[in-house]
Amino acid sequence: MTSDIRPDLFPAIEPYASGLLALDDLHTMYWEQSGNADGVPVLFLHGGPGAGSSPAHRQFYDPTYYRIVIFDQRGAGRSTPLGETRDNTTPHLIRDIETLRQHLGIEEWLVFGGSWGSTLALAYGEAHPERCLGFILRGIFLCRESEIDWFLYGLKNLFPEEWHTFVASLLPSERSDILAAYHHRLMDQDPAVHMPAARAWSVYEGSCSTLLPSAETVGYFSGDTVALGLARMEAHYFSHDIFLPKNSLLDNVDKIRLIPAIIVQGRYDAVCPIISADDLHHAWPQASYVVVNDAGHSVWEPGIRAELVRATERFKTGRL
Helix, strand or coil, X not given: CCCCCCCCXXXXXXXXXXXXXXXXXXXXXXXXXXXXXXXXXXXXXXXCXXXXXXXXXXXXXXXXCEEEEEECCCCCCCCECCCCCCCCCHHHHHHHHHHHHHHHCCCCEEEEEECHHHHHHHHHHHHCHXXXXXXXXXXXXXXXXXXXXXXXXXXXXXXXXXXXXXXXXXXXXXXXXXXXXXXXXXXXXXXXXXXXXXHHHHHHHHHCCCCCCCHHHHHHHHCHHHHHHHHXXXXXXXXXXXXXXXXXXXXXXXXXXXCCEEEEEEXXXXXXXXXXXXXXXXXXXXXXXXXXXXXXXXXXXHXXXXXXXXXXXXXXXXXX
């Protein structure tokens, strides 16, 4: 990489178009476009599942070059109904992306996703490689049983205080199956039951997402919309092995092997440990692999943020 490539976020911008797209009789998708309406399309896939998007996510891309497409996945953010798990699976999300692409009249786009967004980007790319100009992936999550177990139990080794807070509301007998205990509470229709559980789950994840403590990150994760979408969708998807065959993301890498890609991974990512990025890198050595040695999981870690902007600039210049 050369020093003339921009190292940090672009200025804040507003969408030039946005809307609500009916996906079926139940779900409606929020979408927006910003930047250059005639530019190279880039699709942003948010994390979680269920975390939703934010205005700052527009700032990873040169708005004079890119046509920036952002949407909230089923059950998340400004899509409705918030936290709805019915008809909400990975195949549904893949179809939703295609519905949005066709609605916007886009033939191909650069696919950008972090954490669960990297999962969905891989799943979408393997289903529709002909629609992908390239991939920028961050904080790799392959949603294997070992990764889910790490999130629920292994993080105690690095964040014991946060873990004890996370399980404090559970009975001792429930702690051998944290996922089932939380799933039961999160799916309860009573807000007095599901909202405390949602906030506890979401704050736990936010507290473990940065290399150094970040009150701003924890505050974002504690908001009601983020907490309910994130916690309920994660528990739903984790309980169903993300509705894909075991190890399918790695097993189908051949379908996207020759599409340009950049993988960005924090060395000390506790939420999505680097072993998953390493496994993907070894399965897909054609992809460029960037390890940020002073970063955790969050997209807002300074080193992660800078490398993602560099990645979007590298796609502009072709210097991959």
